[in-house]
Amino acid sequence: MKKNTWQYNTHNTLKGADKCNAFFHSKQFEDQNFPIKIPLEFANLIDKNNPNDPLLKQVISTETPGFSIETPGFSIEPLEDEENAPVAGLIHKYPNRVLLIAxxxxxxxxxxxxxxxxxxxGHDAISNWQAIEEYIYTHPQVNExxxxxxxxxxxxDEKLQGLINNIENIPHIxxxxxxxxxAVVTPSRITAELVKMLGKTRLRIVLVTHVNHANELSDKFAEAIGQLTKVTLLNQSVLLKGVNDSVSVLSTLSTDLFALGILPYYLHLLDKVSGAEHFLVEDETATKLHRELGKKLSGYLVPRLVRDENLAAKTWL
Ligand code: SF4
Structure with a gap:
């Protein structure tokens, strides 16, 4: 396997507490309910001497709150998507767009x-493509x-190209x-082949990255994203206590994203999944933060503060 390719990097992803303790020269990490998985390109951005590093906190917890289904308001699966899935692998909430679990x-x-x-x-858009295609064909109002x-x-790339070809064949999309x-945690994934694939389709491509902190924006990511000249670039973040719950961190993130040609799009409130209690920023604090952000930044740099209702629906705050 060729070094520094995304396949190589994926193969060498840090999985489990033992590998993390070895990588970070630490003894403090324990396995989590959601198994630890940290790609090397992301791990290399973490300050090994800082137990409060905002990137580290997203992927491994020393607080280990554990599996606490008893915390009021938190549950194993906070968003119910099944009722909006008329076909396995496809979620349809708004008239003009469908979401595929690719x-x-x-x-x-x-x-x-x-x-x-x-x-x-069962929710696999590729293996269930025939039923999905039929559904989209019978819903001509879907354009995205x-x-x-x-x-x-x-x-x-092969599977992605096949999926793009299939979608492209539906005229009203x-x-x-x-x-x-x-894209941000494994920038090596943005290969020349991928850039070419996204550039040659007749479809208008929108790529929504998921970046929570400006420290995630590596030079490799900047270089990779700079290749996507035919793609509309947006970002969504999750508001996380101890990671990005300050006006200065969020404004730096917006400014740095924009410098790379990416518009801040959504700032999500935490979905209340068991085990993530320590990340919660209460609504009142979040709206106050968001207001302050609006005073500091130009309007187009202020992401919309939203709460997920399910994978395909949001409420604006
Ligand atoms: S937030 Fe996104 S990238 Fe992270 S584990 Fe969930 S689905 Fe995967």
């Missing part, structure tokens, strides 16, 4: 993830497909949106 795999395991307990079995997961960029964290 992959069950992520490059990283974010300890605040609301999908960490989701039962993906969103690829989510997991992470759609965990698919191989105009826009194709990717929701991906891989």
């Amino acid at each position: 992959s069950r795999v992520c490059a990283i395991h974010c300890q605040y993830c609301f999908r960490q307990n989701f039962n993906y079995s 497909v969103i690829l989510s997961g997991g992470d759609p960029l965990s698919l191989s 105009k826009n194709l949106r990717f929701h991906t964290r891989s």
